[in-house]
Amino acid sequence: MTTHGAGPVRAAPEAADNPGACPVSGRAWPWPDRLPNPGIAGFTHFLRTPTQAETFKLDGADPRDDLPKLRTAMARLANAMTAGTDAVQDPASRENHGLPSGYTYLLQFIAHDLVQTSIPFWALDERSPAVQNDRTARLRLDALYGGGPNVCPAVFAPDDPSDTTRTKLRVGPVGLDPGGDAAQKRPLRDLVRVGVASDNAIAAGPQRLADPLIADPRNDDHAIISQLTTLFHQFHNAVIDEIWRPKPATATVALTEAQRRYACAREAVTLVYREIIRRDVMPRLLHQSVRDLIDTAGSAAIAAIGRSRSGEAGMPLEFSHGAFRFGHAMVRQHYKIGDHSFDLDQVLNQNSHLLPRSMPLVPKWIVHWSNFFVIDGSTPNFSLKLSPTFSDGLLDDRSFGEIDATATSGLAYRDLMSAALAGLWSVDSLIEALRAAFPELIDGTPILADKQHRADLLHDWFSRHNLGDAAAALAQDPPLLFFVLFEAENDSISAGTTLGVLGSLIVASVIYLALDGDPLPTETAAAGLPGRLQALTQRLYGDNRLDAINGITSMAALVKYVAPGQQTPPAFI
Numbered sequence: 001m002t003t004h005g006a007g008p009v010r011a012a013p014e015a016a017d018n019p020g021a022c023p024v025s026g027r028a029w030p031w032p033d034r035l036p037n038p039g040i041a042g043f044t045h046f047l048r049t050p051t052q053a054e055t056f057k058l059d060g061a062d063p064r065d066d067l068p069k070l071r072t073a074m075a076r077l078a079n080a081m082t083a084g085t086d087a088v089q090d091p092a093s094r095e096n097h098g099l100p101s102g103y104t105y106l107l108q109f110i111a112h113d114l115v116q117t118s119i120p121f122w123a124l125d126e127r128s129p130a131v132q133n134d135r136t137a138r139l140r141l142d143a144l145y146g147g148g149p150n151v152c153p154a155v156f157a158p159d160d161p162s163d164t165t166r167t168k169l170r171v172g173p174v175g176l177d178p179g180g181d182a183a184q185k186r187p188l189r190d191l192v193r194v195g196v197a198s199d200n201a202i203a204a205g206p207q208r209l210a211d212p213l214i215a216d217p218r219n220d221d222h223a224i225i226s227q228l229t230t231l232f233h234q235f236h237n238a239v240i241d242e243i244w245r246p247k248p249a250t251a252t253v254a255l256t257e258a259q260r261r262y263a264c265a266r267e268a269v270t271l272v273y274r275e276i277i278r279r280d281v282m283p284r285l286l287h288q289s290v291r292d293l294i295d296t297a298g299s300a301a302i303a304a305i306g307r308s309r310s311g312e313a314g315m316p317l318e319f320s321h322g323a324f325r326f327g328h329a330m331v332r333q334h335y336k337i338g339d340h341s342f343d344l345d346q347v348l349n350q351n352s353h354l355l356p357r358s359m360p361l362v363p364k365w366i367v368h369w370s371n372f373f374v375i376d377g378s379t380p381n382f383s384l385k386l387s388p389t390f391s392d393g394l395l396d397d398r399s400f401g402e403i404d405a406t407a408t409s410g411l412a413y414r415d416l417m418s419a420a421l422a423g424l425w426s427v428d429s430l431i432e433a434l435r436a437a438f439p440e441l442i443d444g445t446p447i448l449a450d451k452q453h454r455a456d457l458l459h460d461w462f463s464r465h466n467l468g469d470a471a472a473a474l475a476q477d478p479p480l481l482f483f484v485l486f487e488a489e490n491d492s493i494s495a496g497t498t499l500g501v502l503g504s505l506i507v508a509s510v511i512y513l514a515l516d517g518d519p520l521p522t523e524t525a526a527a528g529l530p531g532r533l534q535a536l537t538q539r540l541y542g543d544n545r546l547d548a549i550n551g552i553t554s555m556a557a558l559v560k561y562v563a564p565g566q567q568t569p570p571a572f573i
Contacts, residue, residue, distance in 0.1 A: 040117075042136070044314035046425065046506060047305060047433050054429035056420065056480065059473045063420045068405075070420055073470045075406040077482065078413035080465035082390045094384045098497050099284050099330065101381040102372030102555055105224045106281065107327040109232075112218050113143040114514065115320045135315070138514035139277065141270045144169070144232050146215030149262060154213045165258035167265065168240050169233035170213050174570075175362040187568035190360040191226050191233075193352050210356035222399075223337065223350035227367040232269070234562045239265045241565075242548055243541075264540045267520060268533060272552045274515055275529045280554040282511060288493055289441055290504040294512075302505070303512035305437055316510055318430070321422045322480035323506040325415050326499060329485050330383035333391040336371050338570050340364045344393025354398055366570045369559040375573055385496030386488035388461070416479055427483045427502075434505060445501045447487055457490060458483075529553065 056063065063070040116135045135142060146152035149166040156166035172192035176184075192213040212220040219229040243264050278299075283291060294302055333344050352359050370378035384391070394400060395410040402409050403417070425433070428451060435442040443449045447457065455475050462471035478486070487500035494500065499507060526535040530550035537545050552558050559573060566572035 042117075042314050043317050043320065043422075046316040046318035046430070046509075050423075050425045050429060054425055054433075056424050056426045057477050058420075064423075071404055071406045071408075071417070073474070074416040074420060074479075075408040075413060076467055076470055077474065077479070078408060078410055078416055080462075080467060081388050081412045081482070082392065082395055082410050094387075095382040096330070096385045096497050097382055099383040100373050101224075101330075101332060101335065101383050102228070102369070103281060103284060104327055104330040104332075104383045105228050105372075106555065107324075107330075108221075108225055109143065109219065109228055110139070110277065110281070111320075111324060111327070112216050113141060114138050114324075114510075115315055116143075116216065116218075138315075138518060139274060139511075140518075140520070141232075141266070141273055143216040143219060144229070144236070144269075145266055148266070152215055155215050159258065165256075167258055167262040168237045171230060171233050171237065172360055174366055175358070175360040177362050177364075185568065187366075187566070187570070189230065189366050189566070189570070189572075191220060191230055193359045195356075210352040210359050212352050220351050220353075222348045223342075223361060223365050224335070224347060224367065224372075226351065226361070227365075231367075231369070231559070231562065232273075234566070235272075235558055236265055236269050238562055238565060239268050239546070239549060243268075243537075243545055260540050264536060264546075267522060267536055268546055268549065270520060271522060271529060271532050271536070272549060272558065274520070274523075275553050276555060276558065277511065278515065282508065285499055285504070286508055287491065287498050287501050287504040289444070289501060290508055293438075293441070294508070299508075299512040300516055302508050303516045305434075305505070305509045316506075317422045318424050318480060319506055319510040321415075321419045322424055323484045323499075323503050324510075325419075325481050326386055326484055326488070326503060326507075328394065328411055328415060329386055329388070329390060331391050331394060332381060332384055333393055335381050338364060338366055338368045338371070344391055345396040345398075348393065348396050348399045363570045368571050368573065370573050373556045373559060375556045375559060378573075386485055386499065387496050388482050388485040388489065415481055419479055419481055424480050426477050427480060428477070430480070431502065434502070438505065441501050441505070446492075447490055447500070448502060458486065461486065 052062070058066075058070055058073060114135055146155055149156045153166055155169060157168045157170045159165045159167055170192040171188045172190045173186035174189050176186070193210050194213060195210050212226065214220060214229060218225075220226045240261060243261050286294075290302070331344065335342055335344070335347055337347075349355060350358070350361070350365060369375060371380050373380060390410070390412045394412065397409050400409055400411045400414060403414060406413075431442060431448050441448075447454050458478055459471060459475035462474050467474060474482075484499065484503035484506075487502055488494060488498065489496045491498075491500045498504070520532075522532045522536045522539075526532045529552075530547075533546045533550050534544050537543060549561060552561055563572050
């Protein structure tokens with residue numbers, strides 16, 4: 001899974017022929033020994049821009065000053081975080097029964113809705129093209145809708161044979177099982193995937209190309225995220241059907257009926273999505289003490305710290321390239337999708353890019369949603385408890401291959417390198433900066449309150465995991481993502497079932513700032529989901545026609561709302 005960029009970066013053809021070449025640019029290694037501070041548009045820092053003394057250091061120096069040393073240290077740490085973790089620990093003891101695995105991939109979808117960059121940070125060098133975060137509207141489902149029917153028409157299905165309007169999102173048929181009857185009815189349970197015409201040597205090759213017709217290509221990174229995206233397409237289409245009734249509109253808004261229908265459905269779906277984030281996702285993630293603060297003072301109190309005091313607009317790097325990547329540690333090694341179970345590397349490789357001839361998804365890959373959310377008492381795949389360990393499948397070469405001369409593959413290494421090159425706050429400096437705003441929270445948390453205690457715990461972990469001469473340096477200045485996971489695992493209250501206090505403050509402030517600081521028009525006009533949906537349809541239609549969805553505040557409720565229209569096997573729930 002990925003949380004930024006355009007998904008796993010694929011090797012250029014020239015790189016594939018040169019084993020010593022960069023898989024992004026095709027140039028031979030090594031890259032330059034010094035990378036500049038990228039100063040990337042659309043990003044900022046949490047709280048404020050840290051001074052040079054407040055940023056992450058490696059042996060007391062800027063890690064970008066010595067890339068070979070940085071790569072070696074991060075490769076050793078990534079290997080310690082990944083290699084053999086599933087072989088030495090009982091998977092059942094690592095399951096987090098408060099976070100079914102559907103939330104692992106909903107978090108990935110949310111990340112795509114917050115950050116979109118043209119190239120990942122670990123691929124930056126002095127000659128890289130300009131990079132920026134293109135998500136300016138956050139948590140507004142741009143990752144689902146793109147620019148809408150006029151800007152992204154391929155994402156939308158025609159409403160009629162003359163193709164005069166497009167208001168529904170495309171949903172495609174499942175594939176045929178080997179030896180299946182081509183005439184059999186195939187349910188619409190996958191993304192629409194189209195073969196690329198064989199008009200050049202690449203498309204005519206043995207692995208024909210295929211493209212999913214979706215707004216954000218990262219939402220086809222693997223089978224589970226593509227099925228989650230399909231679920232949101234189905235939800236949008238069900239809302240369109242709820243709106244599209246032979247009932248006259250009495251509102252005076254100057255829109256065509258198709259424009260009105262699409263505008264109503266998009267805002268309604270986004271309102272539900274935001275309500276699910278507030279009421280279903282965030283309470284599962286945040287440390288109890290941070291939830292108590294929000295219950296007492298309101299989300300605005302914590303959203304305020306997400307707004308950079310420097311006045312810079314943008315996504316805080318400490319969130320996008322640090323704390324929010326905690327979701328990668330939730331990923332399991334095995335998943336039951338429908339009636340079949342699969343290893344993680346099989347799940348990761350099931351997409352239009354890597355296996356175009358296996359698309360669309362065949363029935364065994366179609367998700368039964370009771371396997372991913374608790375629905376009517378079901379027992380789903382559970383996510384893993386938060387700890388600085390990644391499942392072995394996240395070493396998969398096809399999705400997370402080597403990126404530099406260390407020959408280190410895996411998602412952990414990419415995460416650590418991206419963060420190190422982004423100039424993030426150091427953990428100690430960030431804790432001290434937050435102490436001024438939340439002294440009770442910081443001083444009431446032993447691992448945050450006592451610097452020496454923190455360093456001793458870290459040094460013990462690094463020593464036990466054979467970090468060698470890097471152990472002392474990393475104990476004094478650990479990478480932020482590593483520490484967020486380490487803090488969660490070592491918290492006496494949550495013990496890995498939620499984020500710790502530091503991770504919760506970073507994540508909650510950014511999410512609530514996106515929700516509270518950039519409200520939808522209807523969110524400012526009414527309180528609560530029922531009132532907002534009523535205000536929306538009154539404005540556009542002069543009546544109430546979305547009462548059927550005003551109680552959807554969880555993913556389980558969303559699935560159950562969509563389910564009646566999905567009766568053809570394979571099972572939906």
